[in-house]
Amino acid sequence: MSINTIEKSTVDHVPIISQISPWLSSIVYNLGAKLILPFYFKNIIITGQEHIPRSGAVIVAPTHRARWDALIVPYAVGRLSSGRDLHFMVSANEMKGLQGWYIRKMGGFPVNTERPQPHTLNHSFELLSNGEMVVIFPEGGIFRGAPVQPLKRGVAKIALDVAQAKADLPITILPVSVKYSEDFPRRGCSVTVTIGQGLNVANYRDDSPRKSSFKLTEDLENALKNIHEI
Numbered sequence: 001m002s003i004n005t006i007e008k009s010t011v012d013h014v015p016i017i018s019q020i021s022p023w024l025s026s027i028v029y030n031l032g033a034k035l036i037l038p039f040y041f042k043n044i045i046i047t048g049q050e051h052i053p054r055s056g057a058v059i060v061a062p063t064h065r066a067r068w069d070a071l072i073v074p075y076a077v078g079r080l081s082s083g084r085d086l087h088f089m090v091s092a093n094e095m096k097g098l099q100g101w102y103i104r105k106m107g108g109f110p111v112n113t114e115r116p117q118p119h120t121l122n123h124s125f126e127l128l129s130n131g132e133m134v135v136i137f138p139e140g141g142i143f144r145g146a147p148v149q150p151l152k153r154g155v156a157k158i159a160l161d162v163a164q165a166k167a168d169l170p171i172t173i174l175p176v177s178v179k180y181s182e183d184f185p186r187r188g189c190s191v192t193v194t195i196g197q198g199l200n201v202a203n204y205r206d207d208s209p210r211k212s213s214f215k216l217t218e219d220l221e222n223a224l225k226n227i228h229e230i
Contacts, residue, residue, distance in 0.1 A: 018087050018109040018123065025106055029079050032071050040068075042188050044075070048195030048227075052082045056170030057128040057162060058198070060086065061155055061220060063177050063228055064137040065144055066185050072178055073135060076193040087127050088135045089120070113140060121158060128162045128171065138220060145183035148224045156216035159201045160209060172198035173220055177228035194227040 037044060052058075062073050070088070078086045090103055092110040100110075111120045127134050136158075139149040155173060163171050175196040181189045199219060204212045 018104060018107050018127070020085050020087075020107040021105040024102075025079070025085065028106060029074065033075055033080055037071060037075055040187050041185075041191055043190040044072075044193070045190070046076045046081075046193045046195070049076070049081050051195050051197050052077055052084075052174065053170070053172050053198060054082065054084070055131065056172060057131050057166075058084075058133040058171070059128070059155055059159055059173045060133060060135040061138045061173050061175055061224070062135065063148060063179075063224060064139055064142050065146075065178055065180055065183075066142065068180070068185055068191070069137075069178050072191055072193060073176065077133075077174070077176065077195065084133050086133050086135050087124075089124060089137075124158055125162060125165075128158070129166050129169070131169065138217075138224075145180075148221060148228050151217050151221045151224075153213050153217045155220065156204075156213040157209075160204065160212055160216065163201045163205055171201045173201060173216070174198045175220060175223040175227060177224060179228065196223050196227045199223065 060073065060077055062069060074086050075081070078084065085107060087107040087109065088103070089111050090108045091113050094100070095103055095108070095110040109120065109123055124134055124136070136155050138151040138155045140152045143149050159171055159173055162169070175198075177192075177194040177196070179192045179194075181191070185191070199216065201216065204216045206212075207215065
């Protein structure tokens with residue numbers, strides 16, 4: 001989907017809101033970093049934090065191996081390590097009731113993983129256009145203990161749309177590997193997070209949108225394999 005398609009999509013939806021609550025996010029970040037994660041995991045090993053951009057639009061593209069990723073990724077990449085907050089694109093099935101309220105207050109927003117709707121793409125486009133960091137799991141689901149799966153092209157398409165509309169805005173796709181010592185992480189297991197070199201989306205704008213999205217997706221998949229399958 002090109003930016004022109006997104007702009008012309010005028011489906012009447014309730015506006016998506018993913019405004020981060022200052023008080024709740026402060027509590028959650030500190031509880032996670034100082035209590036929950038150290039209590040549950042024996043070791044948390046993080047490498048590559050020097051690759052996290054301190055400014056500009058960033059799509060954080062992690063592997064997805066457990067629900068713990070929702071705490072591990074912000075711990076490794078977010079406020080306490082980079083000074084920047086994250087907005088998660090989350091399956092609409094997870095956005096119900098109290099859990100949905102919590103996710104929204106932490107900056108999450110829903111997506112239909114089978115058929116992403118224009119209003120969801122619009123929201124991710126707006127966040128990135130404002131220089132925010134958005135987390136999108138490019139494999140499209142949880143794959144416990146598995147090698148890197150074939151990636152969806154959605155990450156590349158969104159990134160290229162933003163690059164086309166905001167030529168002066170740096171936009172980076174940041175590959176992140178999250179690996180647990182057990183397929184179903186139990187208390188006392190270990191987790192390793194490896195943050196790879198970011199992909200500069202501006203380098204993929206010369207070809208047609210279709211060719212560019214395929215090439216960018218291929219390079220992202222290879223980048224994830226290089227840091228995950230070692």
